[in-house]
Every structure is written in C-alpha cells, then in structure tokens.
Amino acid sequence: MARQTKNKAKGIDRSKRRSDKTVAMSVPELNRLIHERMRLGIMSALAVHDFLSFQELKDVLNATDGNLSVHARKLEEAGYLTCTKTFVGRMPKTEYRLSGEGRDQLEDYLGHMESLIEATRR
Numbered sequence: 001m002a003r004q005t006k007n008k009a010k011g012i013d014r015s016k017r018r019s020d021k022t023v024a025m026s027v028p029e030l031n032r033l034i035h036e037r038m039r040l041g042i043m044s045a046l047a048v049h050d051f052l053s054f055q056e057l058k059d060v061l062n063a064t065d066g067n068l069s070v071h072a073r074k075l076e077e078a079g080y081l082t083c084t085k086t087f088v089g090r091m092p093k094t095e096y097r098l099s100g101e102g103r104d105q106l107e108d109y110l111g112h113m114e115s116l117i118e119a120t121r122r
Helices: 002-009 020-026 037-047 054-061 065-077 100-121
Strands: 081-088 091-098
Touching (some): 037 054, 037 065, 037 081, 037 100, 054 065, 054 091, 091 100
C-alpha cells in the first residue's frame, strides 16, 4: 500500500502504462557500431564537415591517437567512412570522409534515437 501511495503522490498512474513488451516492440534496434560514444562523435563531426584530418578529429573529440585510430578503423571497415593517406612534404596526413553509406546509417541512427525519445516522452 505504501508503494501505491508513493506512486500516486508522484502522479504515476500505473494503469495507463504500456507493457514492457509493447514499449520494446515500438523502439527500433539501434546501430551498435554507431552507438558507441567515440564512433558517434567521429560520424557526427564528419557529417558537418566535408573531411577532417586525423589531428582535427583528435582535437575535436579530445581523443588519444590509439583510441581514435581503433574506432575510425572499425567505421572504415564497415564502409561508413573513407580514409585517405597522403604526405605533405615529409609529414604523413590522414583525412577521413563520411561515405554515402555512412551518411545513410547515421541518418537511420538519428531517426531511431528520435523514435526512442518520442516513445519515452509518451
């Protein structure tokens, strides 16, 4: 009885809640490859720039060399971004671009997140 009183005090009406099964069915599956914080950061940064160098991404995301390279490689292997390595003088330069597939996957991911937010607010 104490729990019911607490919930009523908070304005929670359990009779109007949807079942967990209904909620689970209405929430789309998130792309786990993109959902990881660093990879989402990489894709988001590249979505608003034509390309970014390794150093620029590292600075924007406050990442270490190793962390950024591991996550960028996973996205590259999935076909979500492209990596171009060149030399400027004798210095190597690595640039990343979001691929068409990567842009599509990011749009799908953002749509899924919007659906999740909407379902949570109902």
